Amino acid sequence: MQAGDAFFGEPKLDIHDWMGRDPDGHGIVNILHCVELYQKPILYATFMLWLLNELFEVMPEVGDLDKPKIAFFLMKRNLLFTDAPKALVDKVVQVVKLIRSKGVGVLLYHSKSS
Numbered sequence: 001m002q003a004g005d006a007f008f009g010e011p012k013l014d015i016h017d018w019m020g021r022d023p024d025g026h027g028i029v030n031i032l033h034c035v036e037l038y039q040k041p042i043l044y045a046t047f048m049l050w051l052l053n054e055l056f057e058v059m060p061e062v063g064d065l066d067k068p069k070i071a072f073f074l075m076k077r078n079l080l081f082t083d084a085p086k087a088l089v090d091k092v093v094q095v096v097k098l099i100r101s102k103g104v105g106v107l108l109y110h111s112k113s114s
Contacts, residue, residue, distance in 0.1 A: 051072075
C-alpha cells in the first residue's frame with residue numbers, strides 16, 4: 001500500500017491554483033516538492049496521470065501553439081515508471097501526447113547523477 005487514500009483525499013488540489021500571472025503579466029513558477037512521493041512510484045505515476053488528466057479536462061482545445069500555455073518539468077522520470085503497471089505507463093504516455101493540443105507542455109527529465 002502506498003497511502004493513496006490519504007493523498008487523494010478531500011479537499012482535492014485545484015489545478016487553477018497553479019496557473020496565473022503576476023501583476024506585471026509574467027507567468028508564475030510553482031514547484032511541487034514531493035520527495036516522499038518519489039519513493040512510492042505507483043502513487044507518483046497515479047498522481048501525474050491525475051494531474052495531466054485534470055489539465056486535459058480543464059484546458060480548452062487550442063491546437064498546435066508556438067509555445068505552451070503551461071509547462072511541466074517532471075524530474076525523476078525513471079521513478080515515474082519504476083514498478084508501475086504497463087497499463088498505467090501506457091496511459092501516462094497517451095495523455096502526455098494528447099495534452100499538447102490543450103497548450104500543455106510536458107518534459108520528463110531524468111538525471112543520472114541522482
